[in-house]
Amino acid sequence: MTPYSELGKEELLKLKEELTLQYEDAKGKGLKLDMSRGKPAPAQLDMTMPMMDIFTSHADMKDEQGVDTRNYGCLEGIYGARRLLGEMLGVDPEHVIVFGTASLNVMYDSISRSYTHGVMGSTPWCKLDKVKFLCPAPGYDRHFGITEHFGIEMITIPMTAEGPDMDLVEEYVKDPAVKGIWCVPMYTNPLGITYSENVCKRMADLNPAAEDFRIYWDNAYCVHHLYDEEEKQDHLPEMLSMCKVNGKENMILEFASTSKISFAGAGISCIAASKDNLDWVKKSMTVQIISHDKINQLRHVRFFKDLNGIKEHMKKHAAIMRPKFELVLDVLEKELGGLGIGTWTKPLGGYFISFDTMEGCAKAVYQKCKDAGVTLTTVGATYPYKKDPHDTNIRIAPSFPSMEELKQCAELFALCVKLASVEKLLENK
Amino acid sequence: MTPYSELGKEELLKLKEELTLQYEDAKGKGLKLDMSRGKPAPAQLDMTMPMMDIFTSHADMKDEQGVDTRNYGCLEGIYGARRLLGEMLGVDPEHVIVFGTASLNVMYDSISRSYTHGVMGSTPWCKLDKVKFLCPAPGYDRHFGITEHFGIEMITIPMTAEGPDMDLVEEYVKDPAVKGIWCVPMYTNPLGITYSENVCKRMADLNPAAEDFRIYWDNAYCVHHLYDEEEKQDHLPEMLSMCKVNGKENMILEFASTSKISFAGAGISCIAASKDNLDWVKKSMTVQIISHDKINQLRHVRFFKDLNGIKEHMKKHAAIMRPKFELVLDVLEKELGGLGIGTWTKPLGGYFISFDTMEGCAKAVYQKCKDAGVTLTTVGATYPYKKDPHDTNIRIAPSFPSMEELKQCAELFALCVKLASVEKLLENK
Numbered sequence: 001m002t003p004y005s006e007l008g009k010e011e012l013l014k015l016k017e018e019l020t021l022q023y024e025d026a027k028g029k030g031l032k033l034d035m036s037r038g039k040p041a042p043a044q045l046d047m048t049m050p051m052m053d054i055f056t057s058h059a060d061m062k063d064e065q066g067v068d069t070r071n072y073g074c075l076e077g078i079y080g081a082r083r084l085l086g087e088m089l090g091v092d093p094e095h096v097i098v099f100g101t102a103s104l105n106v107m108y109d110s111i112s113r114s115y116t117h118g119v120m121g122s123t124p125w126c127k128l129d130k131v132k133f134l135c136p137a138p139g140y141d142r143h144f145g146i147t148e149h150f151g152i153e154m155i156t157i158p159m160t161a162e163g164p165d166m167d168l169v170e171e172y173v174k175d176p177a178v179k180g181i182w183c184v185p186m187y188t189n190p191l192g193i194t195y196s197e198n199v200c201k202r203m204a205d206l207n208p209a210a211e212d213f214r215i216y217w218d219n220a221y222c223v224h225h226l227y228d229e230e231e232k233q234d235h236l237p238e239m240l241s242m243c244k245v246n247g248k249e250n251m252i253l254e255f256a257s258t259s260k261i262s263f264a265g266a267g268i269s270c271i272a273a274s275k276d277n278l279d280w281v282k283k284s285m286t287v288q289i290i291s292h293d294k295i296n297q298l299r300h301v302r303f304f305k306d307l308n309g310i311k312e313h314m315k316k317h318a319a320i321m322r323p324k325f326e327l328v329l330d331v332l333e334k335e336l337g338g339l340g341i342g343t344w345t346k347p348l349g350g351y352f353i354s355f356d357t358m359e360g361c362a363k364a365v366y367q368k369c370k371d372a373g374v375t376l377t378t379v380g381a382t383y384p385y386k387k388d389p390h391d392t393n394i395r396i397a398p399s400f401p402s403m404e405e406l407k408q409c410a411e412l413f414a415l416c417v418k419l420a421s422v423e424k425l426l427e428n429k
Numbered sequence: 430m431t432p433y434s435e436l437g438k439e440e441l442l443k444l445k446e447e448l449t450l451q452y453e454d455a456k457g458k459g460l461k462l463d464m465s466r467g468k469p470a471p472a473q474l475d476m477t478m479p480m481m482d483i484f485t486s487h488a489d490m491k492d493e494q495g496v497d498t499r500n501y502g503c504l505e506g507i508y509g510a511r512r513l514l515g516e517m518l519g520v521d522p523e524h525v526i527v528f529g530t531a532s533l534n535v536m537y538d539s540i541s542r543s544y545t546h547g548v549m550g551s552t553p554w555c556k557l558d559k560v561k562f563l564c565p566a567p568g569y570d571r572h573f574g575i576t577e578h579f580g581i582e583m584i585t586i587p588m589t590a591e592g593p594d595m596d597l598v599e600e601y602v603k604d605p606a607v608k609g610i611w612c613v614p615m616y617t618n619p620l621g622i623t624y625s626e627n628v629c630k631r632m633a634d635l636n637p638a639a640e641d642f643r644i645y646w647d648n649a650y651c652v653h654h655l656y657d658e659e660e661k662q663d664h665l666p667e668m669l670s671m672c673k674v675n676g677k678e679n680m681i682l683e684f685a686s687t688s689k690i691s692f693a694g695a696g697i698s699c700i701a702a703s704k705d706n707l708d709w710v711k712k713s714m715t716v717q718i719i720s721h722d723k724i725n726q727l728r729h730v731r732f733f734k735d736l737n738g739i740k741e742h743m744k745k746h747a748a749i750m751r752p753k754f755e756l757v758l759d760v761l762e763k764e765l766g767g768l769g770i771g772t773w774t775k776p777l778g779g780y781f782i783s784f785d786t787m788e789g790c791a792k793a794v795y796q797k798c799k800d801a802g803v804t805l806t807t808v809g810a811t812y813p814y815k816k817d818p819h820d821t822n823i824r825i826a827p828s829f830p831s832m833e834e835l836k837q838c839a840e841l842f843a844l845c846v847k848l849a850s851v852e853k854l855l856e857n858k
Binding site for chain 2: 037039040042045048049050051052053055056057058059061068069070071072073100101102104105108112115116117124126127142145146149150259263264265266284287288289290291292293294295296
């Protein structure tokens with residue numbers, strides 16, 4: 001393949017003509033497909049349906065400790081659920097509180113609580129002139145949405161192949177207005193990479209000026225490998241104990257859920273943190289709610305039993321996700337390999353492939369896909385304030401469409417990348 | 430019966446001796462009973478167990494509108510759930526958002542959102558020097574807990590037999606710092622009375638100085654009658670339309686849940702309000718969560734089907750609750766009638782009986798009960814800042830204990846009231 005940048009104006013014009021024809025043809029197909037969000041496919045949800053058999057009208061609804069899950073009480077969640085999610089994160093049940101369905105809500109509440117009441121006795125953020133957050137980007141749009149909602153200034157931290165640029169992070173945390181950093185450390189959204197041991201070590205040994213600085217460790221994809229073979233899986237150190245070794249166990253709040261393990265929006269979620277942090281969380285929580293849905297917690301405990309149960313279940317997810325990732329990667333390689341008009345990640349897990357176009361082409365690709373009936377994640381959404389400084393990043397979410405649909409999506413996407421790139425190159429000829 | 434107040438010192442001393450003997454005897458029984466919280470009894474929870482058969486591994490998990498309840502989406506809750514809870518409150522589904530399990534959490538979030546972001550564009554409460562709330566009392570301790578948590582000044586509004594003292598309410602809302610009033614309008618916690626038509630009318634036509642003043646209408650017991658006969662049921666006007674008639678539909682936020690209909694802590698909850706208010710709620714909600722547990726919403730819709738299904742189910746609850754209320758009221762009448770040492774309500778619904786001791790006796794009664802193994806709601810909890818100005822009010826929650834246990838509780842309670850009253854009367858002899 002000849003890289004597009006080596007083509008002359010005439011060649012580019014000819015190419016544009018060919019691609020435009022192909023594109024008009026694709027448009028005519030009347031596609032209506034969605035690759036925008038990390039939604040599990042129906043086939044994945046089907047796999048969890050046996051969970052619906054766990055309880056019948058004659059079921060014993062008491063947990064191992066004798067708690068009647070149908071009644072009020074047990075603010076921290078049933079012990080079995082704390083153990084199950086603790087195992088998944090590699091921490092003791094005593095360091096876990098289990099909530100309702102959404103870890104996003106738990107994160108929102110953590111920020112909101114800090115804003116209204118401060119962190120473990122420090123000044124509430126609403127009383128401060130300025131609060132800043134470090135936002136490794138490209139990152140998870142909903143994280144940035146929370147901090148933006150609370151008027152928190154977001155500082156973009158570039159991502160390297162190993163995780164956030166730690167030189168910058170170490171520098172920025174010297175500012176006492178910097179109160180936190182958003183992290184999706186494993187199979188990160190959208191890059192699909194996992195923070196290296198070195199990045200984790202440096203993260204666990206930060207010296208923030210602010211006593212209420214916290215690492216918001218959203219371990220959303222901690223068991224979401226695409227491959228069963230250990231050597232094809234990323235590995236992430238357990239951070240709570242890493243921070244503890246440095247005497248900094250209060251510096252981290254870890255979040256997780258089973259949204260992409262059991263049911264999206266009907267799983268169980270948790271926070272894992274030091275005793276001091278959990279006490280702080282509980283101080284508001286006890287005002288906020290009597291107890292979360294313990295029936296659903298017990299349903300999950302009886303269904304998965306333990307970490308091994310989760311791992312076995314995740315292999316089934318992988319069997320559905322793996323071919324989808326491979327299909328997209330194959331199409332990208334086949335259609336775009338060697339053209340020099342895009343780079344992309346090849347994740348071993350998670351829900352996303354991250355694609356970078358040539359500078360200034362992402363929006364155009366998005367629009368072209370949209371006009372032809374394929375919705376991508378809104379371009380820019382992976383950056384704070386929805387502003388991608390170079391207009392290059394596109395998050396590809398291959399989970400929801402069927403294989404047949406996905407092939408159409410990927411091919412259309414590649415076509416749009418080519419067309420947008422040619423148009424961009426012609427601008428300068 | 431001779432009222433205690435007419436007894437002379439000698440008679441009181443003799444009575445004290447007798448009562449003390451009875452009390453020591455009761456203490457010796459080693460009771461360990463709890464009448465403190467409005468928790469459903471296991472027999473009530475058993476009645477909802479058929480809900481656990483609604484879904485099996487082969488169930489159709491799509492709702493009437495084709496929404497796959499197992500996946501993300503549908504922020505406002507599934508339409509069927511909005512219709513079901515709307516019917517229960519007498520409002521259109523369009524005016525309802527269905528949340529997770531806990532209406533308490535929805536109320537907390539409403540206050541928190543007002544504190545951090547203001548109400549529909551008004552100044553966030555955290556930026557104001559002073560925010561005040563009107564708190565009809567005795568009232569629900571967890572309401573007061575929320576306002577106290579946010580540093581909101583609570584103003585006690587005395588309750589009359591018809592509801593809050595509206596003369597005072599109308600006066601206080603002239604203060605622009607007054608931003609809300611907590612109401613449990615039907616079978617109110619703890620009095621068990623229902624606001625009269627007149628009180629509701631005046632409430633729906635308030636002229637608050639603050640544009641962000643809201644009535645926080647916690648309709649927790651809207652279908653919780655003790656008697657099946659209509660003439661033995663309280664009736665509450667539908668407030669959203671009453672406010673609308675006055676052009677004040679933005680003035681009310683109504684809350685409800687199925688916690689005491691299906692499962693306590695595993696039901697579904699809602700807010701009912703004007704379109705403007707719902708838009709304001711959704712503005713934060715869309716940052717906070719992707720969607721609440723739609724599987725549980727659909728489970729409730731399929732189980733109850735409609736308001737009639739809820740009403741039929743509530744008759745079964747009544748069949749369990751009614752004899753408990755009657756038992757306690759019988760014991761109170763038999764043991765304390767005519768003694769002039771206490772008054773109590775005789776509710777037609779809800780979860781509580783409210784008891785008033787002679788001035789300055791409630792704490793003593795609480796302690797005596799506790800020492801003999803019966804836990805009551807913490808005395809004072811029914812007032813803002815947990816301070817009952819006259820030390821008289823005790824909330825009796827008859828739902829959780831069995832009939833046998835309840836009889837022991839009620840008799841011990843009556844005995845403790847007698848003993849504490851005699852001791853109080855002797856102080857002044």
